[in-house]
Amino acid sequence: MAETPLARAAKLFLMRPEDDVARLRLYEVLSGAELVLPLADEVEGEDVTPETMEVGGVPHVVAHDSVSAFAGGTPRPTATLSGLALAQMLEGQGAGVVLHLEGMVDPLVIAPNSLDWLARNLAAGPSRVEARPVALHPPKGLPTSLLTTLDRRLAQGEGLATAAWLAAVDWSDGSRGHLLAFVDVRSGAEEPLAAGINAAVALSGVEDVRLDVTFLNQGDPALERLARVGLRFDLEDPTEIAKGPPRLR
CATH class of the missing domain: 3.30.460 (Beta Polymerase; domain 2)
Known part of the structure; x- marks a missing residue:
């Protein structure tokens, strides 16, 4: 499968981790990307429990940038939501994300404070204006x-x-x-x-x-x-x- 825009942004960031432009681009692409989350349990109503893993003693939600990761395997329940929605869901909970990206061997680990920053900076959303x-x-x-x-x-x-x-x-x-x-x-x-x-x-x-x-x-x-x-x-x-x-x- 073709490399996703999120994977390209992540590779650029990993090559230039101190570059503010590369970091902002990663956050921007992540906020709009559709992420696929494997679930720990079957869906019951509107409540879902995403799969998590410990990284450095901190819980991290497991996410993928493509459904191809599940192709050919045993069917399992998943949920799909944007990166921004996931950041907003986890804001303040002290949880990060382990992000598996198409074409990358190692996952990208996103720390809880990075998710909190993304959620806070986009919390206000667009404002309405009445000018003509x-x-x-x-x-x-x-x-x-x-x-x-x-x-x-x-x-x-x-x-x-x-x-x-x-x-x-x-x-x-x-x-x-x-x-x-x-x-x-x-x-x-x-x-x-x-x-x-x-x-x-x-x-x-x-x-x-x-x-x-x-x-x-x-x-x-x-x-x-x-x-x-x-x-x-x-x-x-x-x-x-x-x-x-x-x-x-």
């Missing part, structure tokens, strides 16, 4: 590192919307920033998409960047304005795009 956009411009001035992070985050959102548009914006309150508009978002996906973009910005290492998120439907007049100046990201899941009629010979 008065002018849109081509996106300008965003660091390449942040654009790369956004591109990776948006790739994780494939199938949750048809597209996203990024543009610079002047707001009615006199402030300026950038706007990311999701188009035709699947019901219930607004909050996780907004939270993902908030995490991407918060953990990008870039300061003084304002990036607001909005949700539009196809046919909204604002989309025509965005299409003239914005940068488009396609989010449709290629496996779900309907095939056209067969060609006649």
Whole structure:
């Protein structure tokens, strides 16, 4: 199976453990990654008990970045949740994570204080604003590192919307920033998409960047304005795009 983005971020961090950029990238990718947790018991209702192991006398939850780790083995109960959700679940409990990554022999051990830091820094989540956009411009001035992070985050959102548009914006309150508009978002996906973009910005290492998120439907007049100046990201899941009629010979 292909190496996961989380495995790539972990390898970069292990090569440069003192590099703040590498560490922040690992936290950012971890926060949005889907982790698979083997369970100690069968699921009963909404309560789950993840498998744990002791590392240095400290309990650590066992997690994997891919379901391929369980392929061909004896079926067992598992739970899937994001890295951020796991960090929030374990915050303050003094438990870390032993993370088994695709293509890596040794697991990555994430200490309890690292999980607490991640949960605290993303605890607030995105905030709501009421300002109205008065002018849109081509996106300008965003660091390449942040654009790369956004591109990776948006790739994780494939199938949750048809597209996203990024543009610079002047707001009615006199402030300026950038706007990311999701188009035709699947019901219930607004909050996780907004939270993902908030995490991407918060953990990008870039300061003084304002990036607001909005949700539009196809046919909204604002989309025509965005299409003239914005940068488009396609989010449709290629496996779900309907095939056209067969060609006649």
